[in-house]
Amino acid sequence: MRHQRQAIAPEATPDEIERLIFHMPTVANVAETDFAKGFAQSVIKQSRRKGWKPSLKQLPVMRELVSDLFSHDPDQGGDIQLFE
Numbered sequence: 001m002r003h004q005r006q007a008i009a010p011e012a013t014p015d016e017i018e019r020l021i022f023h024m025p026t027v028a029n030v031a032e033t034d035f036a037k038g039f040a041q042s043v044i045k046q047s048r049r050k051g052w053k054p055s056l057k058q059l060p061v062m063r064e065l066v067s068d069l070f071s072h073d074p075d076q077g078g079d080i081q082l083f084e
Contacts, residue, residue: 012059020054020062021047027065036065 024040024047031037039061046052054062 012054017053020059020066023066023069024062026069030069031065040065 021043024044028037028040028044031040043054043058043062
């Protein structure tokens with residue numbers, strides 16, 4: 001008998017998972033690749049299931065995609081305005 005049990009990285013707190021899931025719709029909307037868009041949409045759909053947690057393979061991808069949302073590359077144009 002095979003049990004379906006998803007493992008979660010020990011360093012992934014429930015708060016971090018919630019934050020990553022929160023940003024997935026934005027990732028899906030601004031994704032520059034079909035993979036990123038599809039992955040984010042898949043996570044959004046899966047996260048609606050009660051008790052769902054990202055797998056050990058999904059978690060680092062989620063972290064990277066969300067991190068990319070907040071990365072700023074000066075060569076890409078756009079200005080960041082700091083408020084004092």
